[in-house]
């Protein structure tokens with residue numbers, strides 16, 4: 001089980017701080033049991049047992065991994081899958097528990113499943129959700145050199161400078177959504193079947209669940225950067241303080257633009273080939289950090305890489321249309337102006 005001791009506890013965000021107001025880290029405590037030895041057949045276990053949950057989620061992770069091998073072809077480091085009943089937080093001798101989440105820890109390369117949710121929302125049994133989590137594993141392995149555990153630990157502890165932290169979180173969430181969509185056959189019903197947040201995260205839809213148009217204005221970004229304690233897990237109304245919401249906008253345009261550009265430059269491509277291009281385009285963006293608006297810097301970087309791809313493919317005629325899509329989705333990033341310079 002993971003637990004953390006809070007000297008100061010922020011009720012609203014659930015974040016814990018040490019006496020010096022640095023984020024308190026989680027510690028692992030193996031207080032009982034050990035490695036489970038289980039049969040390979042999930043059907044051998046009751047559907048709410050930890051064994052069943054571990055086998056089903058591992059099956060979906062394996063499918064997401066197979067897609068990665070088919071599209072990128074390079075091996076990834078091993079991922080640790082942990083299924084456990086709860087996280088425990090200790091504050092002033094009071095214990096609180098977290099039962100229902102799925103969290104990837106990049107510095108440990110571990111995916112933790114806390115399975116308790118309504119039965120209709122078994123996220124660990126969703127090919128889309130598990131492919132999204134697998135994408136975090138792939139993207140961190142891709143971006144971080146093996147010895148860069150400190151940077152990953154700071155990212156996981158949310159202790160990078162606020163704007164950089166927020167930008168990376170949104171970028172990684174958007175990237176993971178596009179990965180999940182490609183890896184599961186570009187099928188929106190795999191995510192819209194989750195009535196609470198599903199429509200917001202359907203990357204093929206230009207609107208959120210409540211019909212709010214997906215785009216990132218300067219006001220959205222300032223709100224996002226300034227909000228110290230995002231309330232993660234918005235449902236029907238998009239919450240622009242949540243990196244998943246900002247990531248959903250990013251994912252929608254990345255998906256739309258990738259499909260449009262590749263159809264024009266390469267014709268009809270399989271999802272694996274589309275993702276291979278997209279990963280190449282996104283790869284350098286998280287290291288871009290030149291202003292106090294890092295997310296816009298990353299978006300401009302992606303525009304420039306795609307711009308180069310279009311020019312090299314001798315399809316300059318589609319530049320105005322691609323430029324218009326970037327301007328529509330990210331009006332404050334001024335991607336096209338930057339590219340002309």
Ligand SMILES: [Zn+2]
Pocket residue numbers: 132133136172173176
């Ligand atoms: Zn995520």
